[in-house]
Amino acid sequence: MIGAEPVDLQPIFYPKRIAIFGVTDTPDRVGYNILQSVLYGGFTGKVYPIHPRHQEVLGCKVYKSLADVPEPVDMAIICLNQHATVETIEICGRAGVKGAICSAGGFRETGEEGQTLERRLIETAEKYKLPIIGPNTLGMINNDGNFYSTFYPLNIPAGKVSVISQSGGMGLTFIHQAIDEGLGINKFIGVGNCSNVGFADCLDYLENDDSTQVIGIFIEGTSDAARFARTAGRVARRKPVVVYKAGRLKGADQYTQTHTGASAGSYQLYRDILHQHGVFTVDNISELVVACKALSLQPLPQGNRVGILTHTAGPAVVMIDRLKPAGCVIPALKDETISRVKQIIGVDDPPVVLQNPLDSAGLGFSRPIYGGLADAMLADENIDLLLAVYCLHQTWELPAAELISAYRKNNKPLIVNFVGNWQGCRPDQEFMQQAGVPLFTAPEKTAVAAAALVHYGIRQKGGDSSDSK
Amino acid sequence: MIGAEPVDLQPIFYPKRIAIFGVTDTPDRVGYNILQSVLYGGFTGKVYPIHPRHQEVLGCKVYKSLADVPEPVDMAIICLNQHATVETIEICGRAGVKGAICSAGGFRETGEEGQTLERRLIETAEKYKLPIIGPNTLGMINNDGNFYSTFYPLNIPAGKVSVISQSGGMGLTFIHQAIDEGLGINKFIGVGNCSNVGFADCLDYLENDDSTQVIGIFIEGTSDAARFARTAGRVARRKPVVVYKAGRLKGADQYTQTHTGASAGSYQLYRDILHQHGVFTVDNISELVVACKALSLQPLPQGNRVGILTHTAGPAVVMIDRLKPAGCVIPALKDETISRVKQIIGVDDPPVVLQNPLDSAGLGFSRPIYGGLADAMLADENIDLLLAVYCLHQTWELPAAELISAYRKNNKPLIVNFVGNWQGCRPDQEFMQQAGVPLFTAPEKTAVAAAALVHYGIRQKGGDSSDSK
Numbered sequence: 001m002i003g004a005e006p007v008d009l010q011p012i013f014y015p016k017r018i019a020i021f022g023v024t025d026t027p028d029r030v031g032y033n034i035l036q037s038v039l040y041g042g043f044t045g046k047v048y049p050i051h052p053r054h055q056e057v058l059g060c061k062v063y064k065s066l067a068d069v070p071e072p073v074d075m076a077i078i079c080l081n082q083h084a085t086v087e088t089i090e091i092c093g094r095a096g097v098k099g100a101i102c103s104a105g106g107f108r109e110t111g112e113e114g115q116t117l118e119r120r121l122i123e124t125a126e127k128y129k130l131p132i133i134g135p136n137t138l139g140m141i142n143n144d145g146n147f148y149s150t151f152y153p154l155n156i157p158a159g160k161v162s163v164i165s166q167s168g169g170m171g172l173t174f175i176h177q178a179i180d181e182g183l184g185i186n187k188f189i190g191v192g193n194c195s196n197v198g199f200a201d202c203l204d205y206l207e208n209d210d211s212t213q214v215i216g217i218f219i220e221g222t223s224d225a226a227r228f229a230r231t232a233g234r235v236a237r238r239k240p241v242v243v244y245k246a247g248r249l250k251g252a253d254q255y256t257q258t259h260t261g262a263s264a265g266s267y268q269l270y271r272d273i274l275h276q277h278g279v280f281t282v283d284n285i286s287e288l289v290v291a292c293k294a295l296s297l298q299p300l301p302q303g304n305r306v307g308i309l310t311h312t313a314g315p316a317v318v319m320i321d322r323l324k325p326a327g328c329v330i331p332a333l334k335d336e337t338i339s340r341v342k343q344i345i346g347v348d349d350p351p352v353v354l355q356n357p358l359d360s361a362g363l364g365f366s367r368p369i370y371g372g373l374a375d376a377m378l379a380d381e382n383i384d385l386l387l388a389v390y391c392l393h394q395t396w397e398l399p400a401a402e403l404i405s406a407y408r409k410n411n412k413p414l415i416v417n418f419v420g421n422w423q424g425c426r427p428d429q430e431f432m433q434q435a436g437v438p439l440f441t442a443p444e445k446t447a448v449a450a451a452a453l454v455h456y457g458i459r460q461k462g463g464d465s466s467d468s469k
Numbered sequence: 470m471i472g473a474e475p476v477d478l479q480p481i482f483y484p485k486r487i488a489i490f491g492v493t494d495t496p497d498r499v500g501y502n503i504l505q506s507v508l509y510g511g512f513t514g515k516v517y518p519i520h521p522r523h524q525e526v527l528g529c530k531v532y533k534s535l536a537d538v539p540e541p542v543d544m545a546i547i548c549l550n551q552h553a554t555v556e557t558i559e560i561c562g563r564a565g566v567k568g569a570i571c572s573a574g575g576f577r578e579t580g581e582e583g584q585t586l587e588r589r590l591i592e593t594a595e596k597y598k599l600p601i602i603g604p605n606t607l608g609m610i611n612n613d614g615n616f617y618s619t620f621y622p623l624n625i626p627a628g629k630v631s632v633i634s635q636s637g638g639m640g641l642t643f644i645h646q647a648i649d650e651g652l653g654i655n656k657f658i659g660v661g662n663c664s665n666v667g668f669a670d671c672l673d674y675l676e677n678d679d680s681t682q683v684i685g686i687f688i689e690g691t692s693d694a695a696r697f698a699r700t701a702g703r704v705a706r707r708k709p710v711v712v713y714k715a716g717r718l719k720g721a722d723q724y725t726q727t728h729t730g731a732s733a734g735s736y737q738l739y740r741d742i743l744h745q746h747g748v749f750t751v752d753n754i755s756e757l758v759v760a761c762k763a764l765s766l767q768p769l770p771q772g773n774r775v776g777i778l779t780h781t782a783g784p785a786v787v788m789i790d791r792l793k794p795a796g797c798v799i800p801a802l803k804d805e806t807i808s809r810v811k812q813i814i815g816v817d818d819p820p821v822v823l824q825n826p827l828d829s830a831g832l833g834f835s836r837p838i839y840g841g842l843a844d845a846m847l848a849d850e851n852i853d854l855l856l857a858v859y860c861l862h863q864t865w866e867l868p869a870a871e872l873i874s875a876y877r878k879n880n881k882p883l884i885v886n887f888v889g890n891w892q893g894c895r896p897d898q899e900f901m902q903q904a905g906v907p908l909f910t911a912p913e914k915t916a917v918a919a920a921a922l923v924h925y926g927i928r929q930k931g932g933d934s935s936d937s938k
Contacts, residue, residue, distance in 0.1 A: 027864050028834045036864065081820070105830055106820045138781075153863045167783020169888055172860050173911060176890035220786055246783070248790040284913040285787070286755075312607075314636020314715070317689055318754070321717040351550070351575045361574055365497045391641050394622045395496050395505065419638055421645035422891055442642060444753040 002196050007131040009197065009205040011098035013142045013187065015075035016045045019066055019097070021088050022079035023049035025057045030103050031079035033151040034139065035060065038077075041141070041148025041155060048073060066095055075099045077139070077149050082106035082114070085135060086121045093128025100125075101149050102135035107193055109136060122195050131201075137192030138168030143185055144211040150190070159184015160213035161292045164202045166191055170218045170246070173285050180422075181440075182433050183293040186212050198222060200231040207235040214240045216292040218285070220247040225270065233277025240295040240456045243281045244288040245270045280455045287448045290440060294449035297438045298413040300457035301384035305331040306450055307377045308357035310389035311364035315417060315443035316357035319387060322444060326451035327458075330356055331382040340379075344372040356383075365393070371402025378410035385413045385453060387446055392420030400428045404435040413453055417446040471665050476600040478666065478674040480567035482611045482656065484544035485514045488535055488566070490557050491548035492518035494526045499572050500548035502620040503608065504529065507546075510610070510617025510624060517542060535564055544568045546608070546618050551575035551583070554604060555590045562597025569594075570618050571604035576662055578605060591664050600670075606661030607637030612654055613680040619659070628653015629682035630761045633671045635660055639687045639715070642754050649891075650909075651902050652762040655681050667691060669700040676704040683709045685761040687754070689716040694739065702746025709764040709925045712750045713757040714739045749924045756917045759909060763918035766907045767882040769926035770853035774800045775919055776846045777826035779858035780833035784886060784912035785826035788856060791913060795920035796927070799825055800851040809848075813841040825852075834862070840871025847879035854882045854922060856915055861889030869897045873904040882922055886915040 001007065020038070022031040035049055035058055047060060048069045054062040063069050066076075076092045078085050082104045092100055107118040118135070125132050133140055139150035143158040150168075156175060161183060165171030168190050178185055187209070189202050199222055206212045215235065222228050232241050248267035274281050282288050306328045308316045320330060333341075338354045345352075345363050352361050358377060364370045370390060378386050390399055398418055407414045416432060416439045418425050429439045440446045470476065489507070491500040504518055504527055516529060517538045523531040532538050535545075545561045547554050551573045561569055576587040587604070594601050602609050608619035612627040619637075625644060630652060634640030637659050647654055656678070658671050668691055675681045684704065691697050701710050717736035743750050751757050775797045777785045789799060802810075807823050814821075814832050821830050827846065833839045839859060847855050859868055867887055876883040885901060885908045887894050898908045909915045 030831055033862075033864065040863070110820070110822060152860060165783070167781065167786070169779070169781025169858065169860060170783035170787065170912075172781070172888045173784065176861070176888060176893070176910065179890040218783070220783070246787045246790055249793050285911055286913070310638070312636065312638025312641070314634075314639035314687070314689070315642065317636070318639065318715045321715055324718050351579070353579060362499055389638065391621060391638060392645070393502075394509070395502065419641045419645060421648040424645070441645065442754055443639075444755070 001201060002129050002131060003126050005129070006204065007197055007201050009099065009131060009201065011074045012101070012131060012133060012140070013147070014145050015147065017048070017071060017073040018045065018075045018077060019048045019050055019069060019073045020077045020079065021050045023051050023054065023057050023062055025054060030151045032057065033153060034077055034079050034103070034149060037148045037150055037153040040153040042146040043148070044146060066091055073097055077101045079103050082117055082135070086117060086124060089121060089124045089130065089132070093124065093130050097130065099131050101133040101137065101139055103137060103139060103151060105136040107135050109193065118193065118195060125196055131197050132195050133189065133197055134192035135195060138171055138190035140190060141185070141188040143187065157184040159186055160211070160296045161185055161216060162187040162206050162209070162212040163216045164189045164191060164199055165218040166220045167218060170285060174216065174218065174289060177286060177289045181289055181293055182429050183289060183296070194222065198224065200224065200227045203231045203235045207238055212239065214292050214295045215242070216288050217241065217243045218288065219243060219245050225273070229273040229277050232274060232279045236277070236279050236459070240452070241279050242288055242291045242295070242452060243274055243279055244283070244285060245281065278459050280452050282448060286445065290445045290449050291452035294415060294438045294453055295456065297433060297436050298415070298453055299411070300460050301413045301453055302457060302461065303384040304328045304454045304458060305382055305384045306454070307380065307383035307386045308389070309360070309373055309377050309386060310357055311360045311362070312389065312391060312419070313357070313359045315389045315419065316359065318443040319447040322447035323450060326454065328451065328454050332356060333358070334380050334382050337376050337380040340376040341373060344369055344376060365396070367397065367399040367402050370399045371406055374403055375406040375409060378406055378412050378414065384457065385450060387415050387417060387450055389417045389419065389443070392418055392424045398428050400432050404432060404437060407435070407437055415440070415446055415449050417441065417443055470670060471598050471600060472595050474598070475673065476666055476670050478568070478600060478670065480543045481570070481600060481602060481609065482616070483614050484616065486517070486540060486542040487514065487544045487546060488517045488519055488538060488542045489546045489548065490519045492520050492523065492526050492531055494523060499620045501526065502622060503546055503548050503572070503618060506617045506619055506622040509622040511615040512617070513615060535560055542566055546570045548572050551586055551604070555586060555593060558590060558593045558599065558601070562593060562599050566599065568600050570602040570606065570608055572606060572608060572620060574605040576604050578662065587662065587664060594665055600666050601664050602658065602666055603661035604664060607640055607659035609659060610654070610657040612656065626653040628655055629680070629765045630654055630685060631656040631675050631678070631681040632685045633658045633660060633668055634687040635689045636687060639754060643685065643687065643758060646755060646758045650758055650762055651898050652758060652765065663691065667693065669693065669696045672700045672704045676707055681708065683761050683764045684711070685757050686710065686712045687757065688712060688714050694742070698742040698746050701743060701748045705746070705748050705928070709921070710748050711757055711760045711764070711921060712743055712748055713752070713754060714750065747928050749921050751917060755914065759914045759918050760921035763884060763907045763922055764925065766902060766905050767884070767922055768880070769929050770882045770922055771926060771930065772853040773797045773923045773927060774851055774853045775923070776849065776852035776855045777858070778829070778842055778846050778855060779826055780829045780831070781858065781860060781888070782826070782828045784858045784888065785828065787912040788916040791916035792919060795923065797920065797923050801825060802827070803849050803851050806845050806849040809845040810842060813838055813845060834865070836866065836868040836871050839868045840875055843872055844875040844878060847875055847881050847883065853926065854919060856884050856886060856919055858886045858888065858912070861887055861893045867897050869901050873901060873906060876904070876906055884909070884915055884918050886910065886912055
């Protein structure tokens with residue numbers, strides 16, 4: 001919010017002409033890396049680097065000041081120290097710039113003097129109704145417009161998930177895990193100190209951003225927790241929102257103050273309020289990635305009844321440990337499904353227990369049998385969502401094609417858990433995710449993914465998901 | 470235990486001549502895959518495949534029966550159905566075989582009839598004092614002797630960590646994550662139904678196994694929880710033991726019964742008893758791998774005082790959330806350390822807060838500065854263990870060499886958290902772990918690794934670690 005008014009973030013996400021203040025030719029300085037990031041990310045608009053003494057950096061002409069730039073710019077990235085940042089916001093405001101990203105630290109996270117400086121920053125921006133990402137931020141990314149402003153040059157697969165992170169380091173951890181998981185990212189916003197653009201403002205924007213289908217949030221604390229939770233709850237009625245709240249402890253609270261100047265607040269209180277607003281929460285960054293991935297790939301289930309197909313029981317035990325507290329049930333299979341299972345296995349009195357979870361043991365090694373069992377379980381009217389566990393084997397291929405086929409036939413959500421390592425599973429991960437089926441390699445992840453789908457499946461149907469996690 | 474007597478597992482782990490019953494030439498059958506596994510794993514002893522009708526499988530001569538094998542065997546791997554398994558145990562016992570691995574399911578996990586059959590199996594084995602791994606097991610691996618008996622052919626880097634798992638699927642999940650984490654495995658035991666060789670027997674064996682330095686356990690439940698916890702506690706006085714207990718819920722309990730026939734028991738009770746015995750417990754398979762990796766690579770800290778060096782604050786907030794409940798403290802830096810930090814940074818009034826966690830912000834991008842700060846913090850007498858966070862950057866290298874150098878100089882435990890993806894960090898992971906420094910890419914993992922080291926560091930000093938996790 002700028003004063004009491006909503007902010008327009010469109011010029012920040014989709015700028016046409018940008019100025020970068022503080023560009024230098026020293027490769028380990030923010031002012032170099034941000035220009036590098038913009039160029040490397042493939043930004044197609046105009047870029048005007050600004051520095052009083054440099055002529056050219058990374059092949060770009062450098063301008064002495066904003067006044068020297070030949071045309072008006074939409075947006076400014078400011079890579080200057082905290083004092084110069086405030087002055088530059090004044091210059092930008094006067095020149096009609098519509099948005100700014102301020103990377104510098106040294107504001108309210110550092111104590112009283114910084115607090116005063118940040119108040120000046122906010123007041124200056126308010127005069128010109130200029131929205132600021134940061135200060136004290138890694139920057140932001142709009143993969144929908146090839147606009148990268150982080151001081152870590154990145155090139156991330158595009159996708160439907162947008163991320164809001166209070167921490168650059170945790171934002172980068174999310175991004176790198178997303179790369180490993182094959183999850184595409186739409187927008188990334190490092191809100192930093194949230195001077196006049198906070199979590200709720202970003203949520204307001206992403207709610208109406210058609211290229212964003214799922215929103216993931218890493219939050220330490222915010223000065224307006226009530227508005228944040230209310231907004232997250234409202235947005236979650238239109239598209240899934242997943243929140244990972246850190247800063248659980250009194251001790252951490254003291255430290256988070258010196259991070260972004262925000263008070264962490266009560267961890268449990270945050271969770272409770274978010275749950276009341278129907279927002280799905282997770283406990284670590286890996287779960288945040290996992291939940292966003294499942295929600296971005298899969299349709300929502302019609303209910304909370306989870307089927308588990310496996311040929312090894314342990315992962316099913318681990319998943320049930322997590323599914324039940326998240327409000328899922330593991331229903332009995334229908335009689336016709338059991339008949340079909342017997343037919344597929346081709347044994348009248350099979351040496352396995354015909355129940356859900358269905359542990360096909362050695363009989364399930366065969367890909368056609370495994371695919372048939374997946375199809376039978378997905379077709380069962382008692383089942384809203386199927387989790388399929390299969391172990392990587394040196395001798396035969398994983399049943400990726402069979403699972404995709406069963407998925408397409410039944411049009412019900414399917415999450416696959418292949419027990420395997422990175423190199424063994426990565427080709428299947430890409431293949432399956434192209435077809436919309438998320439693949440994980442740990443049952444704890446698969447269970448969180450399922451819980452997230454069930455949570456929003458029930459919400460979409462107007463049910464009460466407050467039982468779920 | 471065989472009756473009331475301890476079992477000798479040496480012939481199972483280090484056999485010289487093995488018979489494999491039920492070898493077939495069908496590639497998706499256990500009897501084929503186990504022979505494949507033995508050959509692929511590089512077993513250097515004699516292998517005698519047995520099947521009444523086959524002549525040759527995978528280039529090996531097949532014998533019609535054990536009587537046809539030209540010399541006595543130490544150990545038998547039985548890949549036959551449950552009924553034939555019992556008969557074969559009788560044959561093996563009579564022939565003086567010293568140990569057996571039984572892969573077949575269909576015993577007590579399937580109901581009353583299976584229970585009766587398993588009692589017969591146990592009674593038969595008892596007559597001959599024949600220890601049995603399983604039944605209903607994935608098999609076992611001794612990487613110290615190149616002996617692989619799992620029906621998933623594997624070739625895992627050798628190391629110091631041995632694993633006992635009740636579930637094949639969770640055992641494989643551990644193994645594959647260990648491969649991804651660059652963690653070497655010494656022995657793997659799939660205890661399955663624990664007929665006459667249970668968790669405590671395996672712990673007894675591994676306690677005296679010099680090639681095992683750390684023990685990781687995945688357990689659903691056991692009929693003798695008290696002996697398990699007592700044994701784990703005793704062994705944990707000699708080498709670290711880490712336990713991941715699954716089967717938390719009443720509902721899961723019902724299902725674990727149909728898995729290995731064991732009752733899961735109360736999750737909280739298990740944890741409480743294990744904690745009383747000083748055993749470190751974790752909450753998911755990734756934490757089990759992470760804790761074992763840190764414990765196998767690093768010396769134990771002299772206390773619970775953790776230093777955190779970072780150039781991005783969020784990961785430190787996340788780590789503190791986990792470190793404090795695990796009994797760690799985040800002490801103040803000594804004055805001389807703060808002086809050294811100022812000197813290294815080369816700024817008298819640096820724009821960062823000089824405290825622990827030490828967030829060097831942009832100043833820490835420089836590898837020599839970052840390495841210097843790591844050295845200064847490791848040298849601080851207030852600090853027993855250092856966690857170092859650094860983000861992968863496209864333009865400059867990670868400070869791997871600098872961190873190794875600081876580690877060698879100070880001889881205190883160091884865990885590195887590089888924020889990066891698989892491809893970006895894998896070369897550094899190998900490089901650092903060769904030097905004994907564990908590398909993780911998520912702060913939640915780094916915190917668990919630190920908590921495990923602190924737990925056993927305090928225990929080794931005779932302190933009470935019951936406060937810690």
